[in-house]
């Protein structure tokens with residue numbers, strides 16, 4: 001009798017030491033029996049011996065313990081205790097970044113480009129550049145029919161390569177006086193056309209290009225210009241810069257940045273390209289990779305005029321440039337360093 005009482009007392013101490021309640025112990029035994037029966041009847045190969053069964057039951061009990069901690073009653077009790085203690089939880093604001101934000105973060109853009117652009121806007125306000133009065137984007141007659149106006153925009157762009165705005169403007173004036181329409185140019189002989197556009201750069205080649213392109217416009221486009229960059233680029237003597245500007249000035253559609261020699265040079269000086277670029281087309285691709293699209297139209301006109309007045313090809317006027325302190329190519333800054 002004494003022995004059995006001692007045994008009962010010892011087992012109770014052991015159980016308490018393991019923090020196992022009697023209810024849990026009985027539940028443990030019941031589950032163990034159930035699984036043993038299941039093993040013998042179903043022949044489940046995954047439960048092969050008692051130790052396996054024990055560990056499986058233990059796992060199940062562990063899971064049920066975790067589950068029981070999160071019952072509604074437990075949560076209500078926990079909340080009640082918190083309310084009694086008078087402590088309030090601070091609200092935590094969780095913000096999620098979407099894919100666009102992530103892309104924006106990863107995207108390269110030049111340092112201070114907004115400041116540099118604002119500075120150029122300010123400088124351009126104070127001086128009129130040739131492009132402001134004679135550029136292809138302002139030099140077109142709105143009284144003409146849309147088709148003729150677009151044709152003249154294209155011819156002006158074709159003449160503009162390697163040619164100053166002043167020279168191009170004068171040639172366009174002579175062509176307009178002569179009659180700058182598809183039919184009239186097709187009826188004009190090459191010598192006369194040459195004399196009309198001289199002295200624009202590469203004028204002899206441009207006579208051929210204008211004639212060939214005008215013929216295609218007559219045959220394929222009903223005397224109008226095509227409405228896509230690809231078709232425009234397929235015309236003789238029309239490159240990507242002209243095509244994007246023709247889409248903008250002719251059709252009012254922004255398809256890309258018009259990068260001429262000024263935009264190409266200044267973009268490289270300002271560090272607006274991740275690596276120095278060798279061609280205007282490479283510069284266009286580099287600029288379009290980071291410059292917001294709503295600035296594509298503005299940036300061409302802005303930089304062309306800036307290049308004609310301050311950031312000139314030879315001897316840029318760095319000392320009078322608002323960007324002299326932050327421009328990587330500033331000659332003022334490099335002089336100070338020495």
Ligand code: SF4
Nearest residue numbers: 311316318321327330
């Ligand atoms: S500091 Fe000189 S090189 Fe740089 S943007 Fe101004 S004029 Fe051009």
